[in-house]
Amino acid sequence: MDLKRIINSIQNFEGVKRKKAIENVTNSLKEVYNITNNVVVPFGDDSSAIDVDGENLILIAADGIWGKLIEVDPYWAGYCSILVNVNDIAAMGAKPIAMVNTLSLNDEKIGDKILKGIIDGCHKFNVPMVGGHLHPDADFNSLDVSIVGIAKKNHILTSGGAKLGDKVLVAIDLDGRQHPKFKLNWDTTYHKDPKLVQDQIKVMEKIAKLDLINSCKDISNPGVLGTLEMLLEASSLGAIVNLEKIPKSPDIGWDDWLKIYPGAAFVLTANQDNVEKIIEIFEEYSLNTAVVGEIIEDKKLFLDYNGEREVLFDQKINPVIGSFD
Amino acid sequence: MDLKRIINSIQNFEGVKRKKAIENVTNSLKEVYNITNNVVVPFGDDSSAIDVDGENLILIAADGIWGKLIEVDPYWAGYCSILVNVNDIAAMGAKPIAMVNTLSLNDEKIGDKILKGIIDGCHKFNVPMVGGHLHPDADFNSLDVSIVGIAKKNHILTSGGAKLGDKVLVAIDLDGRQHPKFKLNWDTTYHKDPKLVQDQIKVMEKIAKLDLINSCKDISNPGVLGTLEMLLEASSLGAIVNLEKIPKSPDIGWDDWLKIYPGAAFVLTANQDNVEKIIEIFEEYSLNTAVVGEIIEDKKLFLDYNGEREVLFDQKINPVIGSFD
Structure with a gap:
């Protein structure tokens, strides 16, 4: 070798x-990432963290699932949407609490496979999928999942x-x-x-x-x-x-x-x-x-x-x- | 008339x-919306709410922005992504805390307009956009935003x-x-x-x-x-x-x-x-x-x-x- x-x-x-393109987005959003002066971890980390009371943090992260993954194996895409989100919270030393999803579908059968993967992922990681948004009439199939977690301010990674x-x-x-x-x-x-x-x-x-x-x-x-x-x-x-x-x-x-x-x-x-x-x-x-x-x-x-x-x-x-x- | x-x-x-199609998704996800036994408001409401300590609720909601809105006016789509999410938390009698976005782009210029709308929306509603995920090489333009909020358990709408x-x-x-x-x-x-x-x-x-x-x-x-x-x-x-x-x-x-x-x-x-x-x-x-x-x-x-x-x-x-x- x-x-x-x-x-x-x-x-x-x-x-x-493909990570390089993020710079443009984070540069643009710099002026609004902390307008409330309580964001202790902004862009660039696995999750963002907001100080709610001086002691407790709420963490939030989002992951869009790669289109090719959905194309080749929608079930696996659904499963992975849980895995990647849970890991985003875990990497911060935090506890995952719940997830929401946005599902855009042009094919209901693909949606069913994605949902089956989501369900199995939730069971595997024991984190609930509690809500979301559906575009039943999209031109494409896509899956975005967001997760919320909690941590103590003095124990965040x-x-x-x-x-x-x-x-x-x-x-x-x-x-x-x-x-x-x-x-x-x-x-x-x-x-x-x-x-x-x-x-x-x-x-x-x-x-x-x-x-x-x-x-x-x-x-x-x-x-x-x-x-x-x-x-x-x-x-x-x-x-x-x-x-x-x-x-x-x-x-x-x-x-x-x-x-x-x-x-x-x-x-x-x-x-x-x-x-x-x-x-x-x-x-x-x-x-x-x-x-x-x-x-x-x-x-x-x-x-x-x-x-x-x-x-x-x-x-x-x-x-x-x-x-x- | x-x-x-x-x-x-x-x-x-x-x-x-187009709301009818949600039934299939919520029916599918019924078995995982409350596997942790602390979800006090699941699907079907403006936000979902999770009881974290018997007193405080964390709320989470997701909104996918309608493709036609992005097509006709990407700036307005970005602005509205903030408006709809903040209202999802407000309708529960809760306080909006922070948002994340998933942006899929096949045209960087459209992305810039969406981001400008997001920034103006954040300033208007004073809720920060703290993170997200970017697909810089998607076949389409799409925008999904999720929001987290907090409320007291005994004062939730x-x-x-x-x-x-x-x-x-x-x-x-x-x-x-x-x-x-x-x-x-x-x-x-x-x-x-x-x-x-x-x-x-x-x-x-x-x-x-x-x-x-x-x-x-x-x-x-x-x-x-x-x-x-x-x-x-x-x-x-x-x-x-x-x-x-x-x-x-x-x-x-x-x-x-x-x-x-x-x-x-x-x-x-x-x-x-x-x-x-x-x-x-x-x-x-x-x-x-x-x-x-x-x-x-x-x-x-x-x-x-x-x-x-x-x-x-x-x-x-x-x-x-x-x-x-």
Whole structure:
């Protein structure tokens, strides 16, 4: 395997490249994200958080489901709409409360499959779907889900909290399979006992309450390293990562693995003193966890492999999103 | 004007007819709307409400913006996405907290106009847009917005709380204009002082805390009477309404007026003893309010006009949505 080829492949990965367009939206909405002066976590994190009484936060997140997913497997799209939303709340160390959906349909049968997936997802993660909006006469099929959660203000995990010298950890459930129709979908929940799946969500709340972590982000479309880069951009810091330290399924090559969207996985940073405890807690819930690198001041993500070192992302030259400030 | 023609026109109005498809979705999702046993208001209301601690409710609602609105005037679609969501929370007697959006774009320029509308809407209603999801490479342009709000458990307004013998009231801001591009859009907020617009939202919270109202619903796409019928279906009751009692702009004919989507308007029911006080409070905020009828046991919506009486909706034969139970 060649490090330069891997770097190039990730930089040109659609899951990474399509995030760039967000910058325009967040820049536009900057003037209204905190007009009420109580928004403690705005755009750029897995969820946004609003301080309602000085002690309790309400979290809210939205995920639009990728059109191709609905086209190829509407049932799976419905199921994933629950998974991604629940993980957005979990990554903040918060408790998911309820979801709503907006469904646009030009084909009722596809809608029925989406709904079946939503129902199974709700049961799996034990988060209710409580309402929504329907366009029964749309020109297309689409599914957007939003989720609300709660957390205590002094125990919230954000992607912007990394500290210089922090260890970078990756926690990922290796007990999974590539989805038969989507090789970049690392499914770790569908065939798993709901109790364990729900415990994997709750463990983030537990970790948050123990104050072991400085920053955290749910690994999603941009893959392990694209997600880490988003965390680094939010924290205005860089990192050096040793590729081979990233927990990986032995059945999958690096090129796919680094682009994979996992069912349960987080990238996080913590002080060296807490690393052992964090790994112990995560490993209890089938989340294979390892220190993969360290936070540095230079706003670049360096990748080490086989004695070589290359820059994967440079916030000045090729950020995934770019700075929110 | 002929009563039978009016009845026929409302029954066949697209804004009424397209609600029927919701029944399939709510029936499907029935098994997961309350798997956590803390959902106090599920589907079928303006917002859903979840009991988080026995005292405080978190409310969540979603609205997908009608494709034709985006096509004809993307700026107005963005503005309306805020208006409809804020009203969904207000109608419950709750306080809007924050919103998220999912934006799918095939044309960046349309996206910019939508965002401009969102920004102006946030300023007008003073509710922040705190996050969201972007599909920068969609085959279509679409906008979905979700909102979260808070309320006290013992002061929540629902559409299912009407009581036999209640007076039916309609509160609607008559100081408005038909939108130049959408004659069924009764705009009462765009040219109005933000303070008054925000007070029209807050007045619902005030009314809720005074326990003056038994049921309430935000007047939306199905118009005044279509919305009232949804309230009656949620309450499993009927009503007799005197058409001429409905507050109406003198510049607009009944046929359009009954289909109009107003910027600030609610249909509600209350005990006769509270009617005077309710009208007094609403009128303070440019909400013209009148008793238009009475709640009855027979699950039909009767319309009186000029000495005639006709059935507009019969829950057994032609409900707008149909019973959730």
